Amino acid sequence: MSKVTVQAPANIAFIKYWGRSEHKLFLPLNNNISMTLSGCTTTTTAELIDGPSDMVEVKFLDKEFTQLTPDSIKARNIFDQITRIKMLAKSNKSVHIKSENNFPADAGIASSASGFAALTGVLLLVYGLHALYEDKKEFSRQVRLCGSGSAVRSVYGGFVEMLAGTDHESSYANQVADEHHWDLVDIVAIVNADKKKISSSEGHELAETSPLLAARIEHTKKQFPIVRDAIVNKDFQTLGEALELESTSMHAIMMTQNPPAFYWSPGSISIMNQIRELREQKSILAYSTFDAGANAHVICQKKDATAIEHLMQKNPFVKSTIYNEPAPGAHEVNTHLF
Amino acid sequence: MSKVTVQAPANIAFIKYWGRSEHKLFLPLNNNISMTLSGCTTTTTAELIDGPSDMVEVKFLDKEFTQLTPDSIKARNIFDQITRIKMLAKSNKSVHIKSENNFPADAGIASSASGFAALTGVLLLVYGLHALYEDKKEFSRQVRLCGSGSAVRSVYGGFVEMLAGTDHESSYANQVADEHHWDLVDIVAIVNADKKKISSSEGHELAETSPLLAARIEHTKKQFPIVRDAIVNKDFQTLGEALELESTSMHAIMMTQNPPAFYWSPGSISIMNQIRELREQKSILAYSTFDAGANAHVICQKKDATAIEHLMQKNPFVKSTIYNEPAPGAHEVNTHLF
Numbered sequence: 001m002s003k004v005t006v007q008a009p010a011n012i013a014f015i016k017y018w019g020r021s022e023h024k025l026f027l028p029l030n031n032n033i034s035m036t037l038s039g040c041t042t043t044t045t046a047e048l049i050d051g052p053s054d055m056v057e058v059k060f061l062d063k064e065f066t067q068l069t070p071d072s073i074k075a076r077n078i079f080d081q082i083t084r085i086k087m088l089a090k091s092n093k094s095v096h097i098k099s100e101n102n103f104p105a106d107a108g109i110a111s112s113a114s115g116f117a118a119l120t121g122v123l124l125l126v127y128g129l130h131a132l133y134e135d136k137k138e139f140s141r142q143v144r145l146c147g148s149g150s151a152v153r154s155v156y157g158g159f160v161e162m163l164a165g166t167d168h169e170s171s172y173a174n175q176v177a178d179e180h181h182w183d184l185v186d187i188v189a190i191v192n193a194d195k196k197k198i199s200s201s202e203g204h205e206l207a208e209t210s211p212l213l214a215a216r217i218e219h220t221k222k223q224f225p226i227v228r229d230a231i232v233n234k235d236f237q238t239l240g241e242a243l244e245l246e247s248t249s250m251h252a253i254m255m256t257q258n259p260p261a262f263y264w265s266p267g268s269i270s271i272m273n274q275i276r277e278l279r280e281q282k283s284i285l286a287y288s289t290f291d292a293g294a295n296a297h298v299i300c301q302k303k304d305a306t307a308i309e310h311l312m313q314k315n316p317f318v319k320s321t322i323y324n325e326p327a328p329g330a331h332e333v334n335t336h337l338f
Numbered sequence: 339m340s341k342v343t344v345q346a347p348a349n350i351a352f353i354k355y356w357g358r359s360e361h362k363l364f365l366p367l368n369n370n371i372s373m374t375l376s377g378c379t380t381t382t383t384a385e386l387i388d389g390p391s392d393m394v395e396v397k398f399l400d401k402e403f404t405q406l407t408p409d410s411i412k413a414r415n416i417f418d419q420i421t422r423i424k425m426l427a428k429s430n431k432s433v434h435i436k437s438e439n440n441f442p443a444d445a446g447i448a449s450s451a452s453g454f455a456a457l458t459g460v461l462l463l464v465y466g467l468h469a470l471y472e473d474k475k476e477f478s479r480q481v482r483l484c485g486s487g488s489a490v491r492s493v494y495g496g497f498v499e500m501l502a503g504t505d506h507e508s509s510y511a512n513q514v515a516d517e518h519h520w521d522l523v524d525i526v527a528i529v530n531a532d533k534k535k536i537s538s539s540e541g542h543e544l545a546e547t548s549p550l551l552a553a554r555i556e557h558t559k560k561q562f563p564i565v566r567d568a569i570v571n572k573d574f575q576t577l578g579e580a581l582e583l584e585s586t587s588m589h590a591i592m593m594t595q596n597p598p599a600f601y602w603s604p605g606s607i608s609i610m611n612q613i614r615e616l617r618e619q620k621s622i623l624a625y626s627t628f629d630a631g632a633n634a635h636v637i638c639q640k641k642d643a644t645a646i647e648h649l650m651q652k653n654p655f656v657k658s659t660i661y662n663e664p665a666p667g668a669h670e671v672n673t674h675l676f
Contacts, residue, residue, distance in 0.1 A: 050606045211557035212590060219549035245594060252550060252590030256583060262611060266604030266655070273600060317604070 003047045005337065008154045008330035010040035010103075012186050012289065012297045014221060014243040015227050016250045017149055018208030021164065021202075026144050027171050029207075030220045032155045033161040033227055036179065037186055038327035042114035044099040045337040046122035048091075054082050056097045061104045065144040073199075081119060081146045088142075089127035097122070098337040102321060103191075112200075116146040116328045117154035125332065139330070140173035147201060150291075157328035159231045179326040180312035182234050183302040187310040188322040191267030198261040200292045202278050209258040216249050236301055240287035243299060247289040250300075254292070265294035268318030271294070274315060284308060341385045345460035346492045346668035347488065348441075348452040350524050350627065350635045352518035352581040353558060353565050354588045355487055357545030364482050365509050367545075371499040371565055371639075372491045375524055376665035380452035381439040383675040384460035386429075390560045396453075399442045411537075419457060419484045427465035428478075432466065435460070436675040441660060442528075450538075454484040455492035455668045463670065477668070478511035485539060488629075495666035497569045511532050517664040520572050521640040526660040527650040528633050529605030536599040538630045542557045545594040554587050562610065574639055578625035581637060585627040592630070603632035605655030610634070612653060622646060 012035055017028035041259035045301040049055070056078055059065040068075040082095060099115060120143045124133040132138045140155040140162075152172070153160040158179040165171030198206070207213055222244050268290060275288045275298060286300040286308055300308045305323065312321050350373055355366035387393070389627060394416055397403040404414040420433060437453060458481045462471040470476045478493040478500075478654070490510070491498040496517040503509030545551055561580050568577035592599040606628060613626045622636040624646055638646045643661065650659050 096580075200373075212553045215550045215553035242380045245596075245598070248593045248598065249550065252586075252594060256590060258583075260583070260586065260608075260614075262614070264607055266608045269600075269602055269607050270604045273603075276598075276600070282455065 003045055003336045004122050004125040005043060005045040005333050005335065006125065006236055006330055007041055007043045007333050008114045008117035008121060009036040009038065009327040010042075011150060011153050011160065012299075012324075013044045013150060013153070013291065014239065014289070015224050015246055016252055017162075018154050018204065018250045019213060019217070019300035020204050021166070023205065025168050025171065026147050026149060027166070028149050028162065029087070029166045029217050031161060031164050031224045032149075032153070033159065033176065033224065034150070035159055035184060035186065036154060036157055036327040036329060037324035039322045039324040040103045040114060040188070041327070042118045043098055043333065043337060044097060044115070044118035044122050044333070045220070045284045046126040047096050047338075048093045048126055051158065053093050054079065054094050054097070055262045056082075057099070059100045061102055065098065077116075077147050079117060081116070082123060084145060085120070085123040085127055085129070085142070088132075089129050091127050093127075093262070095123070096338075100337055112148040113150040113154050116148040117143050120151075121330045121332075136329075137172045137174070140305060141168060144171060153317045155330050160329070162169065163226060175329075176228060176231055179328055179336075182231070182326070184236075184326060185300050185302050185305040185308075186314055186324040187297060187298045187300065187305060187309050188295055188324065189271055189315070189318045190320050190322070191265055191271070191317045198259075201316060203254065203261050203292060205255075206257045206259070206261065207246075207253055210253045210256045212256055213253055216253050220246065238284065240285065240299060243289050244287045251290060261292070263290065263293050267315075268296060269292045269296070270315060270317045271312070274311070280310070339430070341383055341674045341676070342460050342463040342670055343381060343383040343458045343671050343673060345379055345381045345671050346452045346455035346459060347376065347495075347665040348380075349374045349488060349491050349498065350637075350662075351488065351491070351629065352569075352577065352627065353562050353584055354629070355500075355502070356542065356588045356591055357555070359504075361491040361543065363506050363509065364485050365504070366487050366500065366502045369499060369502050369562045370487075370491070371497065371562065371569070372488070373497055373522060373524065374492060374495055374591050374665040374667060376527070377660045377661035377662040378441045378452060379665070379674060380437055380439050380456045381459050381475065381671065382435060382453070382456035383546060384464040385434050385676075386431045386464055387434045389432050392417065392432050392485050393436070393581060394420075394620035397436070397438045403436065411466070415454075415485050416457060418648070419454070420461060422483060423461040423465055423467070423480070426470075426571055427467055430463050431465075433461070433464060434676075438675055445670055450486040451488040451492050454486040455481050458484060458489075459668045459670075475510045475512070479506060479509065482509060493668050496664045498667070499566060509659065513667075514566060514569055517666055520569070520664065522574075522664060523638050523640050523643040523646075524662040525636045525638065525643060525647050525650055526633055527609055527636060527653070527656045528658050528660070529603055529609070529655045530657055541592060541595075541599050541630060544595045544597070544599065544676065545591055548591045548594045550594055554591050557587065558584065574623065578623065578637060581627050582625045589628060599630070601628065601631050603655075605653075606632045606634060608653060608655045609650070616649070
């Protein structure tokens, strides 16, 4: 039997989504758009095995491989995806999966984005569903069924939109521009923060308890084409202003839902303020955005990246930084993990 | 000629207002409600003088008296109020005003609330408009014309609502319960923060640029009777949950307006998280709220106040604390400042 390995990048959303229109198909409430991240990738190897059960091992940069059991909530999504793809392939062969992240576990980088894109990729290939893997729209639909919305966008490289859609067929990802289109940089600034208390999955279901949700969705729908055009036209200031407002608007929903989800830490506020001051002083044009976590993604142009990374490393709240350029999407590689 | 002195408390809003329906009469977008603060008061003495011009001196706890000139924006509101009351009294006598705050200048306590209530009070008295001073509704309308919405509520003691109204006549303050009604405590935790960059006055005019404003106003109108009833019925948990959500909802507007107004500092987030954790651990029931500033107002029951104050003082972001119980409203005192 042969091994297959797929590498997939994480991504940072410029238009985010928080809340779903349909929870079983994981349809987001609004179109969203992101940049893939070269510095945050997952590599996953799969091999069909003889034996009664599947085996999944996961490793983060600074840790050992850990074997997952199907009883934890996070692992359950992984085992569910294995079961789904097996049914699709009409196979009852067991699989051995080994997955490695090149970023630390506590980085608060959405490991599910790169992880579920890589997982779905190797499963499609190892179970012989090559046509589904090659048809990237279909690949992205299969990723969506994992339950990780951001993972859908990691199928493609560069700048990727996810169309919310109204059913399984119409909800998929699409490449807006490839990884060579624009030399944007995302400096992830990792701050000291407790482990997040509300997972993204739980959070999506609570979004509708926020009195501000409907207003945000209406606004986000207006912002989506502005951000998409800014990417196509490489208009950094328009993109930056929109992505910063978008991040704040999503966190406004999170913080006003019931129970509230506060993902920002003191360090998050410190970086937001620092980045805004840099702009006010007309020193460097950079913008900050936050996913469902405390770590800042500072978006800048490549010419300013070294200066930004240096400034972030001097911020007393910052533990470390990760440098990211736009990256290729999920793709097969020849080096296997076992 | 005789001196008059009025003392007035600051207050903390449980339902706040951000944004106005009318900018000349300073009509707020929604009814709002607050508790007066015993630890944060302004005492103001006025005397009519011979001479061509008015004289205003202001002092904060830790500073010397400073003479104000009519050309600064903040001072202009004070001189405008003097001019208005003179016209009302059909007087052209000059006045000497001396005003002292028992809290530090950099405390970020809305000195305008206590300051404008005390100022309007002494002006009405010294210019002989006793009927307007005695009619507290009318007194509160006169305070509103200073342009400080929160000051309107400092006319009364205890728990005070401000009815938004639709014109000068219908927009005034009202006492919901006096200062002996309920032994709530507000521990103000003063955090290290830069001077705020967007004043409340500017901020109110920018509120309408937030895409979330209309949704917030609709929600706040629903919350107002809930908070009012919780005060009347002394239902601490209902009040607490509502006041915390209300604070976050107001800051959501501030942070999503254009340009955004970020009043929270790293210390603000630290206190919010700490107070939430105390509740989650079922240790102490307390709630945090923030006006247009970085300092936390931690609302608790008197039995827990010492413990809260102690915890706040141990928080590394907190510089100092101010203890407040519900206080009497603006009232005449016999001790003059000069």
